Amino acid sequence: MSPRARKLARGVALVGAGMSKFGAFPDKTSRDLFAEAFTATAKSVDKGIDTDDIEALYVGNFSSDLFEGQGHVAPIMADWTGLVPKPATRVEGACASGGVAIREGILAIASGIYDVVLVGGTEKMTGLPTDQVTDTLAAASDAVYEAACGFSFPGLYAAMATAYMAKYGATEEHFMKVGIKNHHNGALNPKAQFNKSIRDLMESRMEKARQKGDPVPEWREEIDFLKDPKANPVVAWPMRLFDCSPITDGAACILLVAEDIARDFSTDPIYVVGTGQGSDHALHEREDLTTITSAKVAAQQAYEMAGVTPEDIQIAEVHDCFTIAELIAIECLGFFKPGEGYKATEEGLTARDGAKPINTSGGLKSKGHPVGASGVGQVVEIWHQMRGEAGARQVPGKDIRLALTHNVGATGGTCAIHIFQRR
């Protein structure tokens, strides 16, 4: 039986959103980043917000336990945002921790127990050496049947990518084109960890070679740069360095309120019209590696609740932890048929000026992927785009009334999807 999508007992709206800069910050802990995101969120509320008005806090966090030796992060974030003694709850769903925390915030308001809830996500990842970060992330896979057998996430997604190539005829270049697009968007996002296009990176490397008197590589197009194993080495074939999202420190917050009081806080609130969540078996147990059941289940719930179809969604932030993940995402969401996602990307349909702009923020690939914060960061982008406040990366020529976020944990053990409407 597929989980039913029901109406919420009362509506919920978004009246504020903000994030810290994403990047590598040796001097900052997850709590510093969270406070930064909260400050940005408070400033984004049109009519202002007093911490006294906030009744509860939900925090998405994958594993400060392993990254910082700090479990029980929710009351710490409550303390650093002035919310003690309000209820503060950590929700964890690997890289979907943020999305799942948002869902809990929505359900809590719908339950009638709160009117105003702060939801945030935070992760401090760069404090460990890279190999330990890889091991820490592998704890989100099945530690008994996957991580213990040597699988880490580049390998798991590489298995999905090769299955996708074999089934649908996609090539390495198709994956690279996802990265090129997302870096183009991220280059326009001042909060992105890598706010540089692949062209910027390529030209800067050529310029450095020139200055050093080294032979200048013969890259003409961005794809030449990405196909060069010196510039873009293989991590786990067919996933190369620029197919992988980076290791990131960052935090993001949103402020949710009961729909009937949204205008007390915002002159232009964004309404939550759909929420969906699903789970799946670990990757080693699945029959088909080219799709993610939890995402399809969650999408179905969210669409049903919102009463909309994939065609109605104008922009989406999807979970591109690896480039292959974006292709699978846009197919699971019904934007494109199975096996058609890579063709659509190649045709430019998912570009910022395409028919269905995907990851205008730069995505996890370019904006950065502080895992517990990423799902909340997606909503920050939707907030800006829907209100026409996305600056240089504002989607051109669209009055955005319906947008979607898609947040995946691990290889899809968890997926949380939300649909937002501007009225």
Add this chain to the structure above:
Amino acid sequence: MSPRARKLARGVALVGAGMSKFGAFPDKTSRDLFAEAFTATAKSVDKGIDTDDIEALYVGNFSSDLFEGQGHVAPIMADWTGLVPKPATRVEGACASGGVAIREGILAIASGIYDVVLVGGTEKMTGLPTDQVTDTLAAASDAVYEAACGFSFPGLYAAMATAYMAKYGATEEHFMKVGIKNHHNGALNPKAQFNKSIRDLMESRMEKARQKGDPVPEWREEIDFLKDPKANPVVAWPMRLFDCSPITDGAACILLVAEDIARDFSTDPIYVVGTGQGSDHALHEREDLTTITSAKVAAQQAYEMAGVTPEDIQIAEVHDCFTIAELIAIECLGFFKPGEGYKATEEGLTARDGAKPINTSGGLKSKGHPVGASGVGQVVEIWHQMRGEAGARQVPGKDIRLALTHNVGATGGTCAIHIFQRR
């Protein structure tokens, strides 16, 4: 502003509850234990339950990340209980993870999105050496300002205990009496890790000495045994070994449904009439170490929602991770005035046959404390007691209509309180 207690948009009832045996199980992982608890829960449902009927799963877990190298536990528990692709969400609040997961399950049903929710808690702790367990638990304190300065939980609670002694004149013996009481109860609980009274333990040690031809200790009363530093060494004064709850593997589950369908599952459902949650600063920031603000705040919310007073509560399971914690708990809950908890315990008021029976299960002290599962385990005891199914430890001479559970995370950074009614 104290968090408001509101009515839930719809009522929620408990129609099943069960737990694994608590103890040390070298061959079992957290998922094995969870499956065991789920099986016991399914069996406890009067009219039976089909996994197809269950719409979502909430899992309380402190840190399988650190204990087992396994983050993202919720979809794994969903897999092992046949619930994939239903939404599966991990909730973490240190040792209150179970209680907070229950609250999320309640709010989710009240929101209208689900009718039937499984809530469980699980923790596998004994796979690590004891010193690493202590370090792992210390991650629930403030890792920057407490753990990093050498504080672990026996030390933190010892600080609270010495403050309590100084302020109210309690002695070490008063703490010991909490342990004696709880071991008396646990001796009657076949699922308890230590289902032995202090007298049983004492007599067995004397018998062993006799058999070996060693000098037999001159213990006459249980308190003599606990005062003997050889039998009961100091861990962090005034907390001795028998003031500390053990390191435990275990899991527990409950089945929650919307109130209007409770009789479809149970001939004798138990209704959730109050829920409360609060947060607090880390211990080093507090002005008063003898009380826990999050517990007082959570209790106030739960009492208000239920429309009852502390006097109305007939039995309670409270968070006795250390003996001092039980004394603070029964004061925060308003059962006894500040500084009167130790006198009430000495007078036998909290004994199984006393006026206000506390921890009839044996409490964390004797039943065991698999941290993420403990809050759910408390509700399992309430379920049995309220339905008159607690066997040898059934509270005598009481028709239990109102009961309470009190679950604390760390030194009170989180507290979740629930009130249950039998109609």
